[in-house]
Amino acid sequence: MAGKPISQMGLPNSIANLFQARNILTAKDALSLTEFELMELLDVAMDVVTSAISHISEIACPPCQTALSLMENHVKNDYLGGHLPTRLKGLDDALCGGIPFGALTELVGPAGIGKTQFCLKLSLLAALPTSYGGLDGCAIYIDTESKFNSRRLIEIAENSFPEIFHLKGMAQKLAGRIVVLRPTSLTEFTESLQQIKLSLLQHRVKLLLIDSMAALLSNECEWDQKASRQDSLGWHMSFLKSLSEFSRIPVVVTNQVRAQSSDYASSYPFQVHVRDQSIRNSERSESHLVGALGFNWAHAVNIRLILEAHSGITLETDNGIEVAGPDINTIRCQGMVLRIP
Amino acid sequence: MEIWSLPFSPSQRAKLLSAGYTYLHSFSHLSPSALAAGAQTAWDILCEDRTMNHITTSCEDLDGILGGGISCKEITEVGGVPGIGKTQLGIQLAVNVQIPVEYGGLGGKAIYVDTEGSFMVERAFQIAESCIQDIMDKVLQTDDVGVCQENLHVNAILANIFYFRICSYTEQIAVVNYLEKFISAQKDVKIIIIDSVTFHFRQDFDDLALRTRVLSALAQKMMKLAKKFNLAVVLLNQVTTKCTDGSFQLTLALGESWSHACTNRIILYWKGNERCAYLDKSPSLPLSAAPFSVTTKGIRSVASSCKRMRTT
Numbered sequence: 001m002a003g004k005p006i007s008q009m010g011l012p013n014s015i016a017n018l019f020q021a022r023n024i025l026t027a028k029d030a031l032s033l034t035e036f037e038l039m040e041l042l043d044v045a046m047d048v049v050t051s052a053i054s055h056i057s058e059i060a061c062p063p064c065q066t067a068l069s070l071m072e073n074h075v076k077n078d079y080l081g082g083h084l085p086t087r088l089k090g091l092d093d094a095l096c097g098g099i100p101f102g103a104l105t106e107l108v109g110p111a112g113i114g115k116t117q118f119c120l121k122l123s124l125l126a127a128l129p130t131s132y133g134g135l136d137g138c139a140i141y142i143d144t145e146s147k148f149n150s151r152r153l154i155e156i157a158e159n160s161f162p163e164i165f166h167l168k169g170m171a172q173k174l175a176g177r178i179v180v181l182r183p184t185s186l187t188e189f190t191e192s193l194q195q196i197k198l199s200l201l202q203h204r205v206k207l208l209l210i211d212s213m214a215a216l217l218s219n220e221c222e223w224d225q226k227a228s229r230q231d232s233l234g235w236h237m238s239f240l241k242s243l244s245e246f247s248r249i250p251v252v253v254t255n256q257v258r259a260q261s262s263d264y265a266s267s268y269p270f271q272v273h274v275r276d277q278s279i280r281n282s283e284r285s286e287s288h289l290v291g292a293l294g295f296n297w298a299h300a301v302n303i304r305l306i307l308e309a310h311s312g313i314t315l316e317t318d319n320g321i322e323v324a325g326p327d328i329n330t331i332r333c334q335g336m337v338l339r340i341p
Numbered sequence: 342m343e344i345w346s347l348p349f350s351p352s353q354r355a356k357l358l359s360a361g362y363t364y365l366h367s368f369s370h371l372s373p374s375a376l377a378a379g380a381q382t383a384w385d386i387l388c389e390d391r392t393m394n395h396i397t398t399s400c401e402d403l404d405g406i407l408g409g410g411i412s413c414k415e416i417t418e419v420g421g422v423p424g425i426g427k428t429q430l431g432i433q434l435a436v437n438v439q440i441p442v443e444y445g446g447l448g449g450k451a452i453y454v455d456t457e458g459s460f461m462v463e464r465a466f467q468i469a470e471s472c473i474q475d476i477m478d479k480v481l482q483t484d485d486v487g488v489c490q491e492n493l494h495v496n497a498i499l500a501n502i503f504y505f506r507i508c509s510y511t512e513q514i515a516v517v518n519y520l521e522k523f524i525s526a527q528k529d530v531k532i533i534i535i536d537s538v539t540f541h542f543r544q545d546f547d548d549l550a551l552r553t554r555v556l557s558a559l560a561q562k563m564m565k566l567a568k569k570f571n572l573a574v575v576l577l578n579q580v581t582t583k584c585t586d587g588s589f590q591l592t593l594a595l596g597e598s599w600s601h602a603c604t605n606r607i608i609l610y611w612k613g614n615e616r617c618a619y620l621d622k623s624p625s626l627p628l629s630a631a632p633f634s635v636t637t638k639g640i641r642s643v644a645s646s647c648k649r650m651r652t653t
Contacts, residue, residue, distance in 0.1 A: 002508075002509045028509075028511040031518075032511070032551065037554075054518055054521070057514070057516070057518030059515075060515035061505070061516045061518075062506060064523070065505075066500045067460075067465050067499040067504055068500040068502075074462060096463035096467070234544035241457075241458055244458075268591050270628075271610065295579065295580055295582070299423045299537070299580075302457065302459050304423070
């Protein structure tokens with residue numbers, strides 16, 4: 001829409017020629033200037049500029065939909081109503097059905113909490129046939145920390161869906177639907193993303209997982225080049241969002257946490273007493289872990305799932321005994337049985 | 342006596358000439374307000390303000406610090422860290438504006454401009470359902486239940502939220518320009534929500550001076566829309582950090598010049614484990630804070646304990 005040429009917009013010839021003469025060729029060029037600047041540049045009266053701009057804007061503007069038609073489209077066109085059920089009842093209820101299509105979902109948590117395990121399960125769910133509540137398609141798993149383990153994936157599959165995996169060749173078929181990419185640098189990652197866009201339609205990709213985003217950046221630049229590090233993600237943020245919305249697939253990204261440093265901005269100027277308190281208070285509890293990648297990235301994410309070791313999430317051992325407390329750092333054989341009250 | 346011989350500066354003279362007054366006697370009998378077309382006296386404005394409409398946020402404390410709710414004819418900027426509830430507030434307002442006049446609302450329609458893709462229709466459905474439920478609960482105390490049920494339906498509420506999905510700053514500017522025509526055709530639009538105004542301006546712009554100019558043009562257009570059609574404009578903004586006196590503090594994005602554009606500013610922040618809203622800028626109300634919570638029903642007042650750990 002932004003790149004639409006002005007010559008094709010049906011403006012009166014006189015004004016269209018003026019735009020052309022001044023090298024204002026697309027809607028983006030015209031709308032990036034204020035009306036006053038355009039008036040100066042084109043040397044025409046203000047009302048001529050105003051009517052030209054409103055004409056261009058009407059054409060460049062995306063179509064309007066009502067929220068009702070949006071909902072009806074989701075129900076009609078998307079698999080499973082536009083959500084990928086995670087099979088964790090509490091989570092699926094909270095997310096109105098599951099991980100949403102067309103949005104960026106982030107998994108944040110400390111090391112060892114189970115983010116990669118969660119991703120393995122999701123990739124499996126995408127590969128499953130729809131009769132079993134899956135998406136019956138391919139999943140692309142971008143593994144930046146070399147954590148993807150096929151054996152573990154099969155183990156999860158066999159224990160979660162024994163009835164499917166006992167069929168001959170099923171394991172190979174479903175595992176064959178999960179494509180793993182291992183970029184080692186941000187540049188390689190960028191290239192992989194662009195290639196994914198091309199193959200998305202061909203291979204019926206139904207899920208994109210990136211595990212983890214932070215690892216790519218921590219390889220790249222020094223810690224104090226924080227500003228440029230955050231800027232470099234700008235393109236990726238927009239790309240991932242447009243990819244997920246265009247193809248109506250869920251995109252799941254994991255993120256690391258880091259401890260809150262003393263120069264971390266956590267309060268506004270009007271919150272004077274909070275700042276004094278935090279200077280005096282030297283203890284850091286787990287609630288002061290912050291997601292890596294900064295505010296810009298955090299704002300771009302649509303849904304954030306925070307995995308924590310306590311406060312409501314428990315794991316079960318093989319014998320069905322609940323293990324609770326902050327010392328959870330392994331997830332045992334059963335795949336993942338998380339009970340959220 | 343002709344104008345040329347009177348002591349006017351060239352620009353004033355030019356204005357009078359273009360308005361058609363060439364001789365002194367043609368305008369000596371006019372009052373100042375007639376000459377300056379479109380001016381109003383302060384008394385007229387006060388009378389108008391008394392009838393000014395407010396859109397409730399469904400949280401009594403928050404409505405309290407806002408003088409009844411989000412005001413029409415003004416631009417309100419709402420900013421906060423990710424996850425605090427800006428989009429939730431936006432969706433709540435898009436639903437609340439539709440509360441019929443007989444139940445204390447405006448009975449209007451909403452325009453939701455989504456730049457980030459955060460608008461979840463299922464969530465809007467939930468919030469609309471709860472809003473209807475709340476009205477029914479209040480109505481049960483009187484009578485008219487049957488009439489109420491007929492007029493209020495979730496699908497009708499969703500049908501009155503006009504949704505634009507914007508994918509670049511060009512489209513954002515285009516939609517703001519187009520809204521005048523759209524609203525004139527639709528009628529009854531009483532709120533425009535832009536969620537968020539920052540997203541596209543943060544990544545694609547290298548020329549910050551151009552960004553400031555474009556943003557202020559945007560703000561002026563929104564102000565014109567607010568005044569012309571008597572509607573509320575709510576702009577959701579993101580946060581960034583700035584360094585003052587050696588320490589880092591949070592502040593709303595888009596810079597100093599943008600912060601002048603809005604009439605009111607509300608900052609949503611975490612106070613311990615509770616969400617609070619701070620009225621940071623207002624032409625008439627005192628700056629104050631109020632707690633609120635985000636529940637399955639939408640934005641509501643703080644009940645008892647709603648503990649939430651968060652990771653920013």
